[in-house]
Amino acid sequence: xxxxxxxxxxxxxxxxxxxxxxxxxxxxxxxxxxxxxxxxxxxxxxxxxxxxxxxxxxxxxxxxxxxxxxxxxxxxxxxxxxxxxxxxxxxxxxxxxxxxxxxxxxxxxxxxxxxxxxxxxxxxxxxxxxxxxxxxxxxxxxxxxxxxxxxxxxxxxxxxxxxxxxxxxxxxxxxxxxxxxxxxxxxxxxxxxxxxxxxxxxxxxxxxxxxxxxxxxxxxxx
Amino acid sequence: xxxxxxxxxxxxxxxxxxxxxxxxxxxxxxxxxxxxxxxxxxxxxxxxxxxxxxxxxxxxxxxxxxxxxxxxxxxxxxxxxxxxxxxxxxxxxxxxxxxxxxxxxxxxxxxxxxxxxxxxxxxxxxxxxxxxxxxxxxxxxxxxxxxxxxxxxxxxxxxxxxxxxxxxxxxxxxxxxxxxxxxxxxxxxxxxxxxxxxxxxxxxxxxxxxxxxxxxx
Numbered sequence: 001x002x003x004x005x006x007x008x009x010x011x012x013x014x015x016x017x018x019x020x021x022x023x024x025x026x027x028x029x030x031x032x033x034x035x036x037x038x039x040x041x042x043x044x045x046x047x048x049x050x051x052x053x054x055x056x057x058x059x060x061x062x063x064x065x066x067x068x069x070x071x072x073x074x075x076x077x078x079x080x081x082x083x084x085x086x087x088x089x090x091x092x093x094x095x096x097x098x099x100x101x102x103x104x105x106x107x108x109x110x111x112x113x114x115x116x117x118x119x120x121x122x123x124x125x126x127x128x129x130x131x132x133x134x135x136x137x138x139x140x141x142x143x144x145x146x147x148x149x150x151x152x153x154x155x156x157x158x159x160x161x162x163x164x165x166x167x168x169x170x171x172x173x174x175x176x177x178x179x180x181x182x183x184x185x186x187x188x189x190x191x192x193x194x195x196x197x198x199x200x201x202x203x204x205x206x207x208x209x210x211x212x213x214x215x216x217x218x219x220x221x222x
Numbered sequence: 223x224x225x226x227x228x229x230x231x232x233x234x235x236x237x238x239x240x241x242x243x244x245x246x247x248x249x250x251x252x253x254x255x256x257x258x259x260x261x262x263x264x265x266x267x268x269x270x271x272x273x274x275x276x277x278x279x280x281x282x283x284x285x286x287x288x289x290x291x292x293x294x295x296x297x298x299x300x301x302x303x304x305x306x307x308x309x310x311x312x313x314x315x316x317x318x319x320x321x322x323x324x325x326x327x328x329x330x331x332x333x334x335x336x337x338x339x340x341x342x343x344x345x346x347x348x349x350x351x352x353x354x355x356x357x358x359x360x361x362x363x364x365x366x367x368x369x370x371x372x373x374x375x376x377x378x379x380x381x382x383x384x385x386x387x388x389x390x391x392x393x394x395x396x397x398x399x400x401x402x403x404x405x406x407x408x409x410x411x412x413x414x415x416x417x418x419x420x421x422x423x424x425x426x427x428x429x430x431x432x433x434x435x436x437x438x439x
Contacts, residue, residue: 053322053353062311065311067311067314067318068318069318069321072314072317072318072321073314075313075314075317076310076311076313076314079310079313080310091295091298091299092281092284092286092295094294094295094298095286095291095292095294095295095298098288098291098294099286099287099288099291102288102290102291103272137272
C-alpha cells in the first residue's frame with residue numbers, strides 16, 4: 001500500500017475538528033493540519049471545493065479525496081486504519097455506539113449553545129436544565145465503566161471528549177459545574193484528558209471560554 | 223439457533239418503512255408489533271427509554287433504535303443484498319448523503335407544511351432539494367445507489383412517497399416534474415421497486431391522515 005497523504009482542514013475552536021485529531025492520534029496516522037482561521041466568513045477555496053454542500057470543517061482529505069462531517073470521518077478512519085479499533089467489533093456493540101453518537105451529535109452542542117446565547121435569567125435556567133437532562137442519559141450509559149467503549153477509549157469517548165473543551169464555557173455562563181451533578185462523567189473527563197492523544201489534540205478550555213466571551217459581545221449578549 | 227426478530231412499528235411512518243425496506247431487501251422474517259403512539263406499549267418504553275419512539279428492532283432480545291442505526295445494523299448482521307457499499311470511501315459518501323437527507327432535507331420540508339406554505343420555508347426546502355437534484359443529475363444513475371437502491375435511497379423514502387401525498391392533502395406543491403425532473407424520475411423508480419412496493423402503507427390511509435393533520439379534511 002502506498003504512502004497515505006492525509007490532510008485535515010480544521011479550525012482551532014471547533015470541537016468537531018478536535019474529535020478527528022484525537023482519532024488520528026489514537027491510530028498514529030500522520031497528517032498535515034490546514035487551518036481555516038477566518039471567522040468572519042472568508043473560507044478557503046480548498047474548503048469550498050472539498051465540502052461544497054456545507055462548506056464546513058472538519059474535512060479529511062485522504063489522497064485528496066474529501067470525507068466530511070466529524071462522526072462520518074471517525075467511522076472512515078476506523079475502517080481504513082483498522083488496527084486498534086475505535087468501534088466495538090460486534091454488530092450490536094457498533095449499533096449502541098452509533099446510537100449514542102447520534103444522541104451526542106444531536107443534543108449536546110446545541111444545548112450548550114442555548115446556554116451561552118441566552119439573554120435573560122429565565123432562558124439561562126431552562127437552557128441549563130435542558131443541558132443537564134441531556135448529560136443524565138450519558139452519565140447513565142457510562143455507568144461504572146472507565147470509558148463509554150468499556151475498558152478501552154473508543155468511538156463514543158472521542159465524539160464526546162472534543163465537546164468537553166467547551167464545557168467550562170457552558171458552566172461559566174450557565175452557573176453550574178458538571179462534577180456537582182455527574183461525578184462519574186467528570187471523572188471520565190479527567191481520565192480521558194490523561195491520555196496524550198486527548199491532551200495534545202484538544203484546545204485549552206480557557207482559550208475556548210475567552211472565545212465564547214468574545215462571541216457573546218459580538219452578538220450583543222453582554 | 224433461529225433468529226428472533228421483532229419490529230415495533232407504526233405502519234404509516236417513513237422512518238419505520240426504512241427499516242421494513244431493509245428487512246425486506248435481506249429477506250428477513252420478523253414479527254411486527256403495531257404501536258398506538260398515544261398509548262405506547264410497556265415493551266416500547268422498555269426498549270427505547272431515551273426517545274420512546276418507533277422504529278425499534280429487537281434482535282434476539284436486544285433492542286436497536288434510530289432508523290438509520292437500525293438499517294446499518296441490519297446490513298452488518300445479515301449478508302446478501304448489500305445496503306452500503308464495501309469501499310470505505312464510498313461508504314462515507316453514502317453516509318454523508320443519508321445524513322444530509324435526514325438532517326437538512328426532511329426538516330426543511332416539514333417546515334413548509336408546518337408553516338402552511340410560508341414562502342421563506344419553501345425557498346429553503348427547494349435549496350436543499352436542488353442539491354439532491356444536482357447529485358442525481360451528476361451521477362446519471364437510476365438510484366443514489368447506482369443500478370440498485372442503497373442506504374441513501376432508503377433514507378429518502380419520505381421524498382419518494384409521503385411527500386407527494388402531503389402535497390395533495392395540503393395543496394402545496396414542492397416537487398414538480400419541471401423543477402425537479404431527476405427527483406421525480408428517481409421517486410417513480412423507487413416506489414416501483416418490489417421490496418419497497420410490498421411494504422408501503424396504503425395511499426388512501428395516508429391521504430386521509432394528512433388531510434386531518436393539516437386541517438383540510
